[in-house]
Amino acid sequence: MDYKNILAGLLAEAAGIDRQFARDNFEVPPTRAMGDYAFPCFKLSKMLRKPPGAIAADMAERLNERLREPSYVKYISSCRADGGYLNVVINRATYMERALTEITAAGESYGASDMGAGKKIVMEYSSPNVAKPFHIGHLCTTMIGNSLDRIFNFLSYKTISVNHIGDWGTQFGKLICAYRRWGDPDALAADTMAELLRVYVRFHKEVKNAPELDDEARATFLRLEEGDPGVVAQWKEFCDLSMKEFERIYGRLSVRFDSYCGESFYQDKMSEVIGLLEARGLLKESDGAKIVDLSEYGLTPCIILKSDGATIYATRDLAAAIYRSRVYAFDKCVYVVGMPQALYFRQIFTILKLLGFEWHKDCVHVGYGHVRFPDRKMATREGETVELEEVLDEAIKRASAMTDAERKLDDPQKVAEAVGIGAIVYNFLKNGREHDFIFKWDEMLDIEGDSGPYLQYTCARASSVLRRAGEMPETADYTLLTADEEYEIVDLLNAYPDVILDAADKYEPSILARHVFAIARAFNKFYNSHKILDSAPGLREARLRLCGAVRAVLGKGLYLLGIEALDQM
Numbered sequence: 001m002d003y004k005n006i007l008a009g010l011l012a013e014a015a016g017i018d019r020q021f022a023r024d025n026f027e028v029p030p031t032r033a034m035g036d037y038a039f040p041c042f043k044l045s046k047m048l049r050k051p052p053g054a055i056a057a058d059m060a061e062r063l064n065e066r067l068r069e070p071s072y073v074k075y076i077s078s079c080r081a082d083g084g085y086l087n088v089v090i091n092r093a094t095y096m097e098r099a100l101t102e103i104t105a106a107g108e109s110y111g112a113s114d115m116g117a118g119k120k121i122v123m124e125y126s127s128p129n130v131a132k133p134f135h136i137g138h139l140c141t142t143m144i145g146n147s148l149d150r151i152f153n154f155l156s157y158k159t160i161s162v163n164h165i166g167d168w169g170t171q172f173g174k175l176i177c178a179y180r181r182w183g184d185p186d187a188l189a190a191d192t193m194a195e196l197l198r199v200y201v202r203f204h205k206e207v208k209n210a211p212e213l214d215d216e217a218r219a220t221f222l223r224l225e226e227g228d229p230g231v232v233a234q235w236k237e238f239c240d241l242s243m244k245e246f247e248r249i250y251g252r253l254s255v256r257f258d259s260y261c262g263e264s265f266y267q268d269k270m271s272e273v274i275g276l277l278e279a280r281g282l283l284k285e286s287d288g289a290k291i292v293d294l295s296e297y298g299l300t301p302c303i304i305l306k307s308d309g310a311t312i313y314a315t316r317d318l319a320a321a322i323y324r325s326r327v328y329a330f331d332k333c334v335y336v337v338g339m340p341q342a343l344y345f346r347q348i349f350t351i352l353k354l355l356g357f358e359w360h361k362d363c364v365h366v367g368y369g370h371v372r373f374p375d376r377k378m379a380t381r382e383g384e385t386v387e388l389e390e391v392l393d394e395a396i397k398r399a400s401a402m403t404d405a406e407r408k409l410d411d412p413q414k415v416a417e418a419v420g421i422g423a424i425v426y427n428f429l430k431n432g433r434e435h436d437f438i439f440k441w442d443e444m445l446d447i448e449g450d451s452g453p454y455l456q457y458t459c460a461r462a463s464s465v466l467r468r469a470g471e472m473p474e475t476a477d478y479t480l481l482t483a484d485e486e487y488e489i490v491d492l493l494n495a496y497p498d499v500i501l502d503a504a505d506k507y508e509p510s511i512l513a514r515h516v517f518a519i520a521r522a523f524n525k526f527y528n529s530h531k532i533l534d535s536a537p538g539l540r541e542a543r544l545r546l547c548g549a550v551r552a553v554l555g556k557g558l559y560l561l562g563i564e565a566l567d568q569m
Contacts, residue, residue, distance in 0.1 A: 001095075001098050001099045001102050001494055003037075003075075003090065003095060003098075003099075003494065004023055004026045004037065005023050006075055007022070007026060007037055007075065007076070007088060007090075008020070008022035008023035008026065010063070010066075010071075010072055010075060010076065011039065011059070011063065011086075013066075014059075014062045014063050014065075014066045014072075015058075015059045015062050015063070017044070022039065025039060025040060025043065026038070026039055027039075027040060029085075029087060032484075034082065034087050035079075035080075035087030035088050035089050036088060036089055036090045037087075037088045037090065038082075038085045038086065038087050038088070039056075039059070039085065039086040039088070040052070040084060040085055041053075041055040041056045041059070041084050041085065041086065042084055045084070051084075052083070052084030052085075053081065053083055053084050055084075056081035056082070056083070056084055056085055056086045057081040059079075059081070059086045060079050060080050060081040060086055063076065063079045063086075063088075064078075064079060067079075073091065074091060074094050075090060075091050075094055075095075076088055076089070076090060076091060077089045077090060077091050077092070092482070092487055093479040093482075095487075095490070095494075096478045096479060096481050096486070096487065096490055097478040097479055099490050099493065099494045100476075100478045100481075100490060100493075100545065100546065100549060101478070103490075103493050103494075103549045103552075103553070104545050104548065104549050107552045108552045108553075108555060108556040109556075110493075110496065110497070110549075110552065110553060110556070111154070111496050111497040111500045111553070111556070112154050112155070112156070113154075113155045113156060113497070113500075113501070114155075114156045115155050115156065115501075116152060116155045116156040116157030116158075117156045119157050119158065119331040119332075120157070120158045120159075120160065120328055120329065120330045120331055120332075121152050121157050121158070121159050121160070121330060121331060121332045121333075121334060122159075122160045122162055122324050122328055122330045122332070122333040122334065123145055123148060123149045123152070123159050123160065123161050123162065123334050123336070124145070124162045124163075124164050124333070124334065124335045124336065124337075125141045125142060125144065125145020125146070125148075125149075125161070125162075125163070125336035126138060126141055126142040126145060126163050126250075126255070126257075126336075127141065127163060127164040127165060127166060127337075128165065128166065128246060129165075129166035129167075129171070130165060130166060130167040130172075130238055130239050130242040130243075130262070131172075131175050131193075131196040131197075131200070131238045131239075131242055132166075132193070132196070132197065132200070132242075133193045133194075133197055133387045133388075134193075134245065134246060134249050134387065134388045134389070135386055135387055135388055136371050136386045136387070136388050136391050136439070137370070137371045137386075138388060139371070139388055139424065139425075139428055140338070140368045140369075140371060140428055140433075140437070141336045141337065141338070141368065142250075142253065142255060143253075143255075143425050143428050143429060143562055144336050144366065144368055144428070144429065144433055144509060145161070145336040145366075146161075146253075146255045146562045147429060147509040147512075147560060147561050147562050148334070148336070148366070148504070148507060148509060149161050150559065150560045150561075150562065151500060151503055151504050151509070151512070151560050152504060154500065154556075154560060155500070155501070155504055157331075159258075160258045160259065160324075160328055160330070161256070161257045161258045161259070162257065162258065162259045162261065162324075163257040163259065163260050163262075164261065164262060164263065164320065165239075165243075165246075165260055165261075165262030165263070166262065166263060167235075167239050167242075167262040167263055167264045168262065168263035168264040168267065168316065169221070169263065169312075169313060170217065170218060170221045170310065171200075172220075172221055172224060172235055172238075173216075173217035173218055173219070173220035173221030173222075173224065174200065174203050174204075174213075174214075174217040174220075175196065175199070175200055175203070175238065176217075176220050176224070176231060176234050176235065176238075177203065177213065177216050177217050177220050178199035178200055178202060178203035179196070179199050179234070179238075180234075181199075182198075182199050182202055183195065183199050188241070192241040192242065192244075192245060193242070193245055193387075196238065196242075203217075218308055218310070221310060222308060222309070222310055225267070225310060225311070239262075239264075243260070249388060249389060249392075252389075252392060252417075252421065253421065253425075253562070254562065254564070255562070261320070261323075263313065263316045263320075265320075266316045266319035266320050266323065267311075267316075269319040269322075269323060270311050270315045270316060270319050272319070272322070273304075273315055273318045273319050273322070274290075274304065274305070274315070276355055277292065277304060277351075277355070280354065280355060280356075282351070282354055282355075283304060284301075286301065287307060288307030289303055289304075289305060289306055289307045290303070290304045290305035291303050291304060292304060292347075292351055292354075294347060294350055294351075297350050299343065299346060299347050299350060300343070300347070302314050302347040302348075302351060314344070314347070314348065317348050318348060318351060318352065321333065321348070321352060321357075321363065322352075322357070325357065325359050330359070330362065331362060332362050332363075332364060333359075333362060333363045333364070334364045334366055334507065335363070335364065335365050335366065336366045336368070337365060337366075337367065338367060338368055338369075338370070339367035339368060339369055339434060341365070341367070342365060342367055345363075345365035346365075348363075349363050349365075364507065366433070366507045367433070367434060368433040368434060369433070369434055369435050369436040369437060370436045370437070371386075371436075371437050371439060372436050372437065372438050372439065373386065373438075373439050391424065392420065392421060392424065394441075395420035395421065395423055395424050395444070395445070396416050396417050396419075396420035396421070397416075397420070398420065398441065398445055399415075399416045399417075399419035399420035399423065399445065399453070400412070400413070400416035400420075402416075402419070402445065402447065402453070409568050409569075410568060415566060415568060415569055418456065418564040418566055419445075419452070419453050419456055419566075419569065420445075421563075421564075422452035422453065422455075422456055422558075422563040422564060423444040423445050423451060423452040423453055424444060424452075425452060425561065425562050425563050426444075426451060426452030426455065426513065426561065426563055427443070427444045427451070427452065429509045429510055429513045429561055429562075430450060430510055430513040430514065430517070431510055432508065432510050433507075433508060433509070433510060450517055452563055453569075454517070454520060455516060455517060455520050455554065455558060455563070456558070456563070456564070456565065456566045456569055457566075457569050458520040458523055458524060458554060459551060459554050459555060459558065459565045459566055459567070459569075460566045460567060460568055460569035461523075461524070461527065462523065462547050462548075462550050462551035462554065463551055463566075463567040463568070464567075464568075465527075465532055465533065465544070465547050466544070466547060466548060466551060467567075468533060469532075469533055469544050472544060472545065472548055473541040473544055473545060475541070476538075476541040476542040476544070476545045477538055477541075477542055478542050478545075478546075480538055480539045480542045481539075481542050481543070481546060483526070483529075483530060485522070485525050485526035485529055485530065486526060486530075486543075486546060488522045488525070488526075489519065489522045489523055489526055489546065489550060490546070492515065492518055492519045492522055493519065493549060493550070493553055495515070496515065496519070496553055496557070499511060499512055499515040500512060500560070509560075509561060512557060512560060512561060513561055515557075516554060516557040516558065516561070519550065519553060519554060519557070520554060523547075523550045523554075530543070532544065532547060
């Protein structure tokens with residue numbers, strides 16, 4: 001329910017100002033004691049050439065005169081001028097009745113919108129590298145992208161989730177050379193990623209004393225690009241084995257993709273890119289390599305072809321963008337890739353602009369910070385990775401220890417898996433994505449703090465109340481909900497649709513995560529202060545339906561974050 005719009009209409013009628021102007025400028029005061037909504041009069045001061053305080057006083061006088069009328073008093077209890085602000089106290093009975101009627105009728109669909117109907121968004125995220133372990137750092141892009149994918153779907157956009165697998169490049173020359181020298185087929189079959197990582201790390205150690213290995217690796221990759229059967233077969237084996245591992249991990253995270261077109265998919269499409277660049281006179285030679293000079297735009301040169309003629313990831317990303325535009329006709333193409341790549345994407349988008357593609361402005365880089373551990377670093381070349389699967393297993397183990405055997409859960413292992421994985425996912429999403437994430441177990445699994453388990457426990461608590469109540473009452477008198485704790489819940493639920501829109505607009509799941517936490521905290525405050533099942537007749541029905549609304553919104557909110565909501569915990 002857009003209560004601001006209702007207030008804007010009443011204010012516009014009473015004070016003679018533009019309705020949309022009023023709607024756009026209503027604010028929420030810093031404390032409830034000041035009122036429920038506030039209208040700042042500073043912008044009007046310039047227009048009317050009167051002090052803001054005088055304008056606010058005049059508006060308050062006009063509105064108070066109208067509060068004798070049913071159409072006004074139904075929505076506003078009182079108003080007063082406070083400095084340059086008009087502070088409004090709403091009629092809570094009307095607010096509660098209208099908001100909860102809408103929320104309970106919609107259920108888990110509450111907050112959905114058709115704003116994206118007919119529009120397409122390509123979402124590129126996760127994008128691990130073949131033959132390298134899926135480490136904890138990959139979870140940032142995976143879970144941010146997965147959440148945004150779900151949020152945009154909820155707003156009726158057609159999303160195409162793309163996993164741009166890193167399955168091409170000079171590193172495969174290094175890997176193939178390393179495996180042919182030091183690889184163990186039995187170890188590869190037993191633990192694919194461990195064996196490939198072992199030989200890859202060894203290559204980088206050996207090359208320090210034998211630099212000719214780099215030349216051999218570059219030559220091997222060139223043979224791969226040229227289609228040498230033996231090299232291609234080795235590369236394909238590594239890709240197939242890696243994909244099996246990735247798919248298994250995505251299954252644990254409940255993440256899916258519409259496309260797994262990796263870098264190699266664009267191998268036969270890069271000649272067109274080079275041709276387009278040459279036709280526009282954009283391709284220049286520099287130390288034997290081919291580049292696009294972007295100095296005019298305050299950017300460093302972008303390499304398109306190395307001096308040995310091999311392509312580079314920029315060539316493939318340009319080909320991928322052109323392909324996606326042609327095949328999907330996207331309205332947005334979103335790249336969920338780390339903040340250090342911000343300059344690189346500015347280069348790519350600028351080159352697309354120079355090539356005459358108007359849709360370059362619809363390409364968006366959604367950056368995120370680093371994962372940091374208090375006592376260790378991550379560097380694949382040195383083998384210092386923190387593998388995601390070991391973290392997931394440890395989280396589930398710790399979550400299992402939290403389970404109270406006396407609760408007699410139907411499936412304790414399933415609950416432990418949901419809680420452990422949910423704890424990690426929520427902690428990657430609750431803070432702004434551009435901030436670095438410090439990995440701390442105690443905070444992630446704190447069932448009384450700002451954590452995934454806290455949210456899942458709140459869902460389970462609401463579900464328990466509803467189970468014990470039996471059938472949900474079909475109707476209720478929401479005007480009986482007069483407690484401040486009840487109003488706080490409904491106010492947060494009422495704001496939920498706007499929060500989803502804000503999260504989508506800013507490509508920021510943390511906005512939704514923080515709001516879901518606020519709803520859970522408000523519900524627990526209410527639960528600990530008031531009876532639900534033992535309330536008086538009439539009030540009991542209203543509180544049960546309020547509980548049902550909280551469970552529906554929390555459940556869907558967690559789903560949009562990529563976390564499983566629980567009915568038992």
